[in-house]
Amino acid sequence: MPELPDVEGFRGVLERCGQGRRVRKVDVRDAGVLRDVTAERLQVAVEGRSFAEPRRHGKFLVAPLDDGSGPALVWHFGMTGALLCAPADEPPHDHDRVLLTLDDGNRLGYRDQRKLQGIRLAETPDDVDALLADLGPDALTIDRAGFLDLLADRRGAVKSLLMDQSALAGLGNLLSDEILWRARIAPDRPAREIEEAEARGLFTAMGRVLDTAVRDARVPPRRNWLTGHRDDPEPECPRCGNPLDSRRVSGRRTVWCPHCQR
C-alpha cells in the first residue's frame, strides 16, 4: 500500500505523536520486521532517547533520536505497513510488530501484515545516508528540469522509470498509473521518446496527483480518478467511458485507458 503520500502521512503521525517525546519502552513483538538489527540492540539504542524531527525520502521514513548526531530509526512500510499512534493501554493488533511506548502515555506502533520490509537502525547520520544512497531524488521535490533529464536518459518504458526508486523515489504502482493516465501517456511508451510538451504535462500531472494524494495520505480511490476504477469488474475510463485495459508492465499490474493514453 504505502507510497510517498502514505509515508508522508506516517511522517505526520510521528511528528505529532512522537517528536519531542522520550521512548520509555521498545517492545519487539515480531523480530521478523527487524533488518540488520537485533531486538536487544534496538532496545538499547532507542529506550531513553527522544524523537527529533522526522523526515522522509521516497518511501523511507527517518526518525533521528535526541540531537540527531547519533542513532536514527529508519522505517520502510513495504506493501502493508503503517505507523499508528494510540494510547499505550490499548490492546495491540495482531500485526503490530514493534511498539514504542512514549513518556506521555501514547504508543507508536509499526503494524505490518506481510513483513516485506521493516525497521532498520542507523547508528550515525552517515549510516542514514548510506541506507538512502541508492535512491533518486524525491518525487515531491524534484524540479522540472531534473525530471525532464530523467526521461531523456531512459530507453525503457516510462512506467518502469516512474517506479524505479533509484531514478525517482516515492512513486509506486498506483501513483504511476494515475499520473500516466492524468497525463494521457501510455505506460509502455519509451521514456526518451516522449515529446517535451508531453513530458512537461507528465511533470505537472505528477505534482497535482501528489498534492492531492499527500493531503489524503494515500492515493484516493475517487471515481474521477483512475484509481477509483481499477478494481471494478468491468472498469471504464472515468474520462472517456471506454473500457480500461490491464496487463503487466515491469512485473506489476498496470491499468490504463488505450483510448486516452497514447
Place this chain on the structure above:
DNA sequence: ATACCTCCCTGTGGGC
C-alpha cells in the same frame, strides 16, 4: 542499461 524471474511474507478470493 534494462527486462524478466524468483524470492521475501501473509491474507483473500475465486475455482474446483
Place this chain on the structure above:
DNA sequence: TGCCCACAGGGAGGTA
C-alpha cells in the same frame, strides 16, 4: 466453510 492457486499499491538479487 475444504484445498489449491493466483494475486496484492513493497523491494532485492540474479540472469540474459
